[in-house]
Amino acid sequence: MKLIIATRNAHKLEEIRSIFNFQELEVLSAFDFPDIPDVVEDRDTLEGNAVKKAVEIAQATGCWALADDSGLEVEALGGAPGVYSARYAGEECSYADNNEKLLRELSGKESRSARFRTVIALSDPGGSAQTVDGECPGVIIEELRGENGFGYDPLFVPDGYSETFAELDSEVKNRISHRAQALQRAHEQWANLLSSL
Ligand code: ITT
Numbered sequence: 001m002k003l004i005i006a007t008r009n010a011h012k013l014e015e016i017r018s019i020f021n022f023q024e025l026e027v028l029s030a031f032d033f034p035d036i037p038d039v040v041e042d043r044d045t046l047e048g049n050a051v052k053k054a055v056e057i058a059q060a061t062g063c064w065a066l067a068d069d070s071g072l073e074v075e076a077l078g079g080a081p082g083v084y085s086a087r088y089a090g091e092e093c094s095y096a097d098n099n100e101k102l103l104r105e106l107s108g109k110e111s112r113s114a115r116f117r118t119v120i121a122l123s124d125p126g127g128s129a130q131t132v133d134g135e136c137p138g139v140i141i142e143e144l145r146g147e148n149g150f151g152y153d154p155l156f157v158p159d160g161y162s163e164t165f166a167e168l169d170s171e172v173k174n175r176i177s178h179r180a181q182a183l184q185r186a187h188e189q190w191a192n193l194l195s196s197l
Pocket of ligand 1: 008009012068069070071072150152153165177179
């Protein structure tokens, strides 16, 4: 049986593949279906977008699909950029643009507390979906540090560490991250279901 990882983000796909043990399942991704249109992420919650991505890809392929919607929630910014993390600095913006905007918005703020959140949705081929979530608390530092990871990783130091996610080894990030927590819950809740597909 095939399971489709409903993402076109290569970094995210690599993290999901290295964290989650898919056992006997044949795992493909949205990159294997270039003709399927991009899912428009127009919901105002991570849950809404994760379910939308999983359901649309499951229905388009006739396979089970798993989607990840993630965001960075910054306390002093009232939870922004949150569900809008990918397009924080505007449509077609780069990770560098987003990081620059985040530093600008946080300049002079006392609190630099933040958390990454991930919602994972699993949809059957008919479009019936369930979700789990995970989070990782930390702080936003004042300049970019490190080359690993992607997105906001060079600005985020997880609680209990002094390096950013972009400085830490990927093995460490993949053990403690928001995505790792969510995939751990996915494993607890769906291992039996996935192994019976
Ligand atoms: P898909 O929708 O195709 O999966 P995406 O990049 O659009 O890929 P999201 O909608 O979940 O993914 O957007 C989340 C954004 O939040 C992403 O573009 C990054 O900027 C950021 N982000 C998500 N996970 C992250 C992580 O582990 N480390 C750093 N930044 C992350």
